[in-house]
Structure formats: structure tokens, C-alpha cells
Amino acid sequence: MRARTPSRVYGAVNVPIHQNATYLQEEVGKPKVWDYARGGNPTRAAFEAALAALEGGERCFAFASGMAAETTLLLTLRPGDHVLLADDVYGGTYRLLSKVLGPWGLAFDTCDLTDPTSVRDAVRAETRFVWVETPSNPTLKIVDIAAGVLGRACGRGEGGGRQHVSRRPPRNVRSRSAPTWSCTA
Numbered sequence: 613m614r615a616r617t618p619s620r621v622y623g624a625v626n627v628p629i630h631q632n633a634t635y636l637q638e639e640v641g642k643p644k645v646w647d648y649a650r651g652g653n654p655t656r657a658a659f660e661a662a663l664a665a666l667e668g669g670e671r672c673f674a675f676a677s678g679m680a681a682e683t684t685l686l687l688t689l690r691p692g693d694h695v696l697l698a699d700d701v702y703g704g705t706y707r708l709l710s711k712v713l714g715p716w717g718l719a720f721d722t723c724d725l726t727d728p729t730s731v732r733d734a735v736r737a738e739t740r741f742v743w744v745e746t747p748s749n750p751t752l753k754i755v756d757i758a759a760g761v762l763g764r765a766c767g768r769g770e771g772g773g774r775q776h777v778s779r780r781p782p783r784n785v786r787s788r789s790a791p792t793w794s795c796t797a
């Protein structure tokens with residue numbers, strides 16, 4: 613993992629927690645790095661860099677809660693796009709889709725993500741995410757991401773396109789999981 617340099621101010625070897633909201637700007641619109649803690653701050657940047665290094669990823673985006681991360685990811689989609697969820701998906705995820713993003717225009721279906729036939733039948737041309745949480749909450753079902761079952765089921769595995777176990781999901785069909793699994797058309 614990338615070595616950390618001690619803090620320049622006091623030499624602390626652990627990253628200090630910066631309890632701060634607004635950052636001084638040399639002039640309006642020209643922050644040194646950050647302007648406001650919600651948009652970015654040194655504590656979160658250090659955490660994201662450490663996690664990206666541990667996971668061998670290029671970037672990491674940290675959120676204050678799982679639902680915040682989910683909402684952000686799902687809002688990269690557009691009305692008319694389709695998301696495929698597990699039939700035992702976490703209740704908060706299901707409610708986000710059914711009560712908020714569904715009425716906004718996002719289509720979704722559930723299926724048994726451990727069953728390739730079920731996935732194949734549920735994937736549509738508009739499917740942008742296959743949303744994988746494994747082990748699932750609450751029933752601890754396992755989707756074997758690395759085995760490539762999902763990619764083949766989407767018709768994008770062997771001979772049908774590309775499937776990735778990736779930390780940098782491409783634009784088309786994507787999933788939320790650890791590690792991030794994604795599958796492109």
C-alpha cells in the first residue's frame with residue numbers, strides 16, 4: 613500500500629480528522645484544493661486513496677452511508693433505463709427503486725441472480741445495471757461474480773461480448789457488488 617507522508621503541520625503519521633466545513637479561498641472561486649467539506653475534504657481524500665490502493669483500483673468514492681452510494685450510482689441512469697435486482701435485494705435498495713426512482717422513470721425487475729436462466733429471461737435491451745450484493749442481505753445468497761455466470765446469462769460472456777471483474781465499470785450494464793462486477797454490451 614502507498615506509504616503516507618506525515619502531516620506537514622505537526623508530523624502526525626495518521627491522517628488527522630479534519631472537523632471543518634468551509635475552506636479559505638485565495639480568491640473567490642479559487643480554492644487551494646477544497647472549498648466545502650461535503651464536496652471534498654482531506655480526511656475523505658486520504659481514506660479514498662488508501663482504499664483504492666488496497667483494492668488495486670484507480671479511484672474510490674466514499675459515502676457516508678450505503679444508501680447515499682446507491683442513490684448516487686442509480687442517479688447516473690436516466691428515466692427509461694432498466695435495473696435488474698436480486699429477488700432478495702436489501703429492503704432499502706428495493707424501496708429506493710420502488711418508491712423513489714421507479715416513479716421518476718427507472719424501470720426495474722427482480723430475479724434470482726444465482727440462476728443464469730432467470731437472469732437471461734429478465735435482462736432487457738434497456739438494462740444498464742445488474743445490481744449484485746453478495747452475500748445478500750438478508751438471506752446470504754452468493755453470486756459467484758468471478759465465475760462469469762452473470763455475463764454469460766446476459767449474453768455477454770463467452771462469445772457474446774465482454775464480462776469484467778472490474779474496479780472501473782464501463783458505461784453499459786453494471787452492478788453494485790464487491791468487487792465491482794460489470795458487463796458491457
Ligand SMILES: Cc1ncc(COP(=O)(O)O)c(C=O)c1O
Nearest residue numbers: 677678679680702704705745749
Ligand atoms: C446490502 C446492503 N445494501 C445497502 C445497505 C444500506 O447501507 P446504509 O445503512 O449504510 O445506508 C445495507 C445496510 O445494511 C445493506 O445490507
